[in-house]
Amino acid sequence: ISCWNPLQSLLSSMKQACEILTRDPEGGAARIPFETFSFLYSYLASIDGEISGTEMKAFLQEIKEQADKHSGMVLIRHF
Numbered sequence: 001i002s003c004w005n006p007l008q009s010l011l012s013s014m015k016q017a018c019e020i021l022t023r024d025p026e027g028g029a030a031r032i033p034f035e036t037f038s039f040l041y042s043y044l045a046s047i048d049g050e051i052s053g054t055e056m057k058a059f060l061q062e063i064k065e066q067a068d069k070h071s072g073m074v075l076i077r078h079f
Contacts, residue, residue: 003063009048010041010045010051011079012045013044014040014041014044014079015030015076015079017032017037017040017063018030018031018032018037018074018076021036021074026047027071029075029076029077030075031070031073031074031075032073032074033072033073033074034063034064034067034068034072034073034074035072037063037067038060038063038064041056041059041063042056042058042060059079063078063079066078
């Protein structure tokens with residue numbers, strides 16, 4: 001029996017958003033600016049309501065640290 005996992009569902013949505021919003025060619029890294037990622041993640045997490053503000057902040061900090069190593073761009077592999 002599989003359990004619904006709000007974080008996995010949110011990350012799946014974020015992966016799709018990256019693939020839609022990227023300027024990378026098809027099959028590329030699907031990079032998007034951290035600011036865009038952060039806005040979308042925060043918005044979707046707040047709608048979901050299952051992820052606490054503390055968890056959201058910690059996750060975004062980890063993603064920002066990775067993005068800072070890639071000229072401010074978030075790659076799907078970062079999450």
